[in-house]
Amino acid sequence: MPVYKLHYFNLRGRAELARLIMSQAGVEFEDVRFERTEWPALKATMPFGQVPVLEVDGQMLAQSNTISRYLARKHGLAGKDEWEQGLADMYADNIGDLMTGMRPAFLEKDAEKQKELYEKFMTETIATHVAIVEKQLEKNGTGHLVGKELTWADLAYYGFFSFLVEKFGEDFLKDASHLKSLIALVEELPNIKKWVESRPKTEI
């Protein structure tokens, strides 16, 4: 087994999916977390000045979805064939877009404006996406996003949507019973449950 070291801030953010994948796969990893004050010094040591970065036996891999995809493929969570792997990639990219879409609201300093931006994000971007994904889940008919088994796509949706539920409540899922069931399914996986209970508690 290679030695995995995941480098990120002390946040869930864009590193959590990789942590969920390794936890679900039962793979040990060094969960390196640093404070914002340490970042300026560390930035220059990262290949593209960004984190998360996965160190694998001393070699460095950047880009959150690249890291997650690499780990998913090495540990049986990527999808059964090229087409399923494509579909899983597609769903993971969707989550990447949603995270990017939420950033303006997250970074807004004015509390009133931030509230408005979050409201707009939830009622427009998220509501639209939830309706579409609900349809895809119904169509697939297996309880999973891709094929018949758990893939990193399910973990990606769990990671982001469970965060949204934490922040905004689950009302926005009231017409999305399949998505709700998927989130619950992942939440109950023994390895995920164990990780969530033991991980550092952070705001995002």
Add this chain to the structure above:
Amino acid sequence: MPVYKLHYFKSPRRGRAELSRLILSQAGVEFEDIRFAHCEWPAIKPITPFGHVPILEVDGQVLAQSNTIARYLAKRHGLAGKDDWEQALADMYAENIHDLLNAVAVPFTEKNPVKQKEMYQKFMRDVIVPHVAAVEKQLKKNNTGFLVGNELTWADLAYYAYFSDFLEVKFGSAFLKNAPHLKALIDRVKELPNVKKWTEFRDSTYPEDNE
């Protein structure tokens, strides 16, 4: 060979479908290059999986997300990288370009020309200059002339599409003066016979793309 149908807008300048077109062209694979006018989009949007394009139809099944499509095609046609690690490195470079495309979209869509000029200057200085320096370092370290391993991968095509086909055309090569390895890479890709054949074909067939 499966039937590939790639769907995207007619313009702006090639955008997020071009990498897939380059991959298919380099691999010598036929595909239906469907381009629709912006006024047709409202009718097309609801039949896409997630309300955006590009989408790739493969024997009737649909895949969305530009880098997902590009990676799928790269894997099927020998341009993804030799093993899991190389494939991950290629992914990483492709995702860098995805971030750079997102970053340039902001000045690109600015309507006020004075503000736009400022935004582009800031973008080149704060985003492009550091990234070029970082990639130049990696290219020197890899020392094969390619971004990943010792053969062409879709990572090289992605960097060509963005740095040569877009930035160099728009701003000239000055920003590459301290990056001889990157400059050599994008020049090499530009001259690949299948890439050249494609760019000559599309430039004469789709002149509206050249904005």
